[in-house]
Amino acid sequence: MPEKGIKRVYEICRLSVLTLVCLVFSIASLIYNNNALSKIFPVRLFTDQHIYQDEDYVNKERPDAYLRELIRYKSVYVPYDVKLYEYYNPIRDENERGSGFVRRYYTENNYTRYFKEYSKVCMTDASLPMNEAVGEVMEAHRGDFNDLGIANDMLRYTFLLNKEHSKETKYFWYSWYYYSFAQEESYFPHVYVKMDEVADADELVAIWDEGENLYVTTRSDYENSLKGVFGEIK
Amino acid sequence: MTREFFYMMNQIFCIIFLYMSGYFFLRILEDVTIKWQNKRYNTNLKKHAKHSHSRARWRFVLSFPIGLSLWALIGFFLLVLSIPYTYGTIVLTYGIIYMSLLYMYIDTRKDFIMPRDVKMNLAMQLVIVFTVALVCCSGLLPISISNDSYYYYSVFPQTIVKEGFYQRCYDVFLTDVGQASAVIGTLPWFFGFENTYGIQLFLGFDLAAVYGVTIYENVYKYMPGKADVKFKKRSVALLLSLISVLVFISSTCFYVMTRWSLANIYFMTYFFIIFALTIRLSHGEDVLTRRDRALITIFMAMLSILRMEGGMFAGLLILCACALDIPKKVLLKNYTLPLFATQIPYYIVVFGILRVNPLYSFLRTSNIIVMLVFLLIISVYIAYIRDKFFKDRGLLYAVLLLLGLLAGNVLICFISTERYIGNLRFFRNNLIHSNGWGYFVILFVVLIVCLPWGKNLFKGMLFPLTFDIGYVFFTVALCWARDGTLREGIGDSGNRVLMQIVPFVMYTFTFMLVRKRSESAE
The missing domain is CATH 1.20.5 (Single alpha-helices involved in coiled-coils or other helix-helix interfaces)
Known part of the structure; x- marks a missing residue:
């Protein structure tokens, strides 16, 4: 050839x-x-066209994707309006990194900002319990709520909603940093919602403890089952 | 059910809008640039007619990327210039651009008879676009989302639309998120749907089409054959390009990139388009050259703001393009200038006016200085050194470039041995344990072995090979520079950036195989 x-x-x-x-x-x-x-690469279908997906609820991921959908057309009552930065009497030292950071400025106001932004109407109700009082009581009642998951990232990004003191918003990652480096999952804040109650309700109540665990239920459920418990402790 | 249907139709309408805006932009741009080459055109009527099929192909596959770029760049500059980012200003800006184009188009019609052109029927194009968009937006193709998908590319864009301006409290979103990707994320909030999954999937299909057209045209160009075997040439070129496209779109990297709702697919697509247009430019002047230059200008601006490291990788591509016979004026005006036009105003706004200072971010003042100095050095090299020392010495330049990148990596290794070696280890593990790579590494090894090694193997492959190898060196170095360590896992940032190399490597291999075939047939 x-x-x-x-x-x-x-x-x-x-x-x-x-x-x-x-x-x-x-x-x-x-x-x-x-x-x-x-x-290693979980995928999902999005036939319902929403950002929120059922898998998030099952896997307890991105609870705010569901929460935003839930509160979109509902009124939400919170214990107090956003407290301004000066309310916390911050001590500033320009030469010290991290100076001026007041953790309570975030833990006490993040959720109020969140609900003001994403609910239909956000109103304050001074009779609602707050912070330490919530923590004392709700730990025993946590089992009555559905756990939507860890709230780290949701809180990490609420700084987008905070235009008051831009200088302090650079500490956005405090929740992620503070909680991600924690060794036990019990340190992570969770979002608890009474799913069976809230679906058809128009008015919701949102309270949170000092660790930023959030509890959301209907106004009527709060009045009937929780208000009395908080009232006894007071 | 009704709301879901409207969301889907709105997203399809959005895709069609982007496609049509890109189509008309391209169509007018072509006619205007042909008129500018009037003299050359009049003596080369046959040459123009010969390119008419090519024009139609490229118009079809580039319309959507152009449309998306226009939206992203308009949004970006509105925000950077502190002009309210609203329906009104967007419509006004589009109006100004298209009225200007229309004026130029009408002007081209004066005392100038356009040649007959092969036009793919616009109605047929829209049918194809609608069908593909329907598949992409129906939710039938699975996607993957992570926290970045949600917060960077959905929550942040939604806030931009609500506020209409950049604000200081956006903080790390301004230093870690590619702003073009964020502006693309605003499309749902303007057009009335909730996510960009359909748009991203559509762009993935478009990337496959761009890849296919690139392979086909280059394979056809370099295949031997006389006029009487043109049909055979075309058939063989089509077959080879289809096989190459099949391998590309079936690869796990392509699957991951197109399904994961992040900026990587946008970046990979535009990077490859510029790569393909650069190869076209290197073939010499033809009636599409001026159009290609204008497109490269737009796409380079887009690439630089799709991801925070976009400017650096764009600089790498320019460095590799310097090995080709592309005029210095083109490299400076069409490749480099757009990078400065996007980066400098943005840095001034973020760090000078808003004075953003996140505690942890990818983009810091030191990184900005490095990037701008890098681009400046490239500009000086192109303006004063390249033509003087490396004219007609493309191979020497390419070798020196790669040695320089290697030396840079060695230097980094000396400076920070533990972290550098650690990163290399993670790259290696991700490749070996197939974190997002599937069987690509095995295919790569097999193709290397099967290559027809000989003296002509690398002929005409200077640019693609330099780019492929340079990309690897550059990625490793850049991952070191961003601080922090990499990790083993499909989601690792360095791993995802490296996966973006797949279409370039596929192109290189396909062309080397075909190239050798043409040589041996001669």
Whole structure:
């Protein structure tokens, strides 16, 4: 066979083998993508077109995606309006990194900002308990609520809603930092909602403890089952 | 059910709007640039007619990226210039741009007869676009979201739309989020839907189309054959490009990039488009050259603001493009200038006017200085050194460039051995343990072995090879520079950035195989 002919045959064989390799790769990849890959790369369908997805609720991830959807058309009562930065008598030293940071300025106001931004109407009710008083009581009643998940990231990004003191908003990551470096999950703030109650209600009550665990239930449920408990402790 | 249907239709309408705005922009741009080459056109009627199919192909695949770029750049500059980012100003800006284009288009019609052109029927294009958009927006294709998807590309854009301006309290969102990606994330809030999953999936299909057209045209161009075997050439080129496209879109990297609601797919798409247009430019002047230059200007501006490291990678591409026979004026005006036009105003706004100072961020003053000095050095090199010392010495330049990048990595290794070696280890583990890579690494090794090694193997591959190798060196160095350590896992930032190399590597391999075939057939 002339040399040119041998080369031509070799080329055809080579390209045929390569084509086969490519086809095998493609088929193997398609099988892998639709089966084994989901273990490290979970995917979901979004046929309902929403950001919030049922899987988030099941996996207790991104609770605010659900919470925002929940409160969008509802009125929410919170214990107090946003307290300004100066209320906390901060001590500032320009030379000291982190100076002026007041943790309570965040833990006491993040959720109020959140509900003012994303609910239909946010109103204050001074009779609602706050902070330490909530923590004392609600730990025993936590089992009556559904746990939507850890609130770290939700709180991490509420600084977008805080235009009061831009200088202090740079501490946005305090929740993530503070809680992510914690060793036990019990340190992480959670979002607790009485799912069965809130679905059809128009008015909700939102209270939180000093650790920023949030409790959301209906106005009527609060009046009937929780108000009395807080009243006894007072 | 009704609300979901409206969301889906609104997103489809949004995709069609972006496609059409890009289509008309391209169409007018082509006619205007052809008129500017009037003299050359009149003596090369046949040459123009020969390119008409190519024009139609590129118009079809680039309309959507152009439309998306226009939206992103308009939004970006409105925000940077503190002009309210509202329906009114967006409509007004679009109006000014398209009225100007229309004026130029009408002007081209005066005493100038346009040649017959192959036009893919616009109605047919819209049918295809609508069908693909319907598939993408229906929710039938799975997607993956993470916290960044939600907060960076949904919550933050929603806040931008509500406030209409950049504000200091956006804090780390201004230093860690590619602003073009965030502006793309505002589309749902203007058009009346909730997420950009359909838009992202559509762009993934478009990337596959751009890749296919690039492979086809370059394979066809370099295949031997006379006029009487043109049909055979076209068929073989089509077959080879289809196989290459199949391998690309079936790869796990492509699957992950297109399904994960992050900025990586945007970045990979625009990066590849600029890469493809750069190769077109290097082939010499034709009737589409001026159009390509204008498109590169827009896409370079877009690339630089899609991710925070966009400017650096754009600089890498320019450095690699310096190995080609592209005029210095083009490299400075169309490649480098857009980077300065986006980066400098943005840094002035964020660090000079708003005075943002997050406790932890990717973009810091030191990083900005490094980036601007890097781009300045590139500009000085192109303006004063390249033509003097490296004219017609592309290979020497490419070798020196790669050695320089390697030396940079060695230096970094000396400065910070533990972290650098640690990062390399994580890159290696992610590749070996197939975190998002699937079987690509195996395919890569097999293709390396199957390459027809010989003296002509690398002929004509200077730019793609330099870019592929340079990209790896650059990624490793950049991941070190951003502080923090990498990790093993599909979501690791360095791993995702490295995955973006896949279409470039696929192009290089495909072309090397075809190239050798043409050589041996001769």
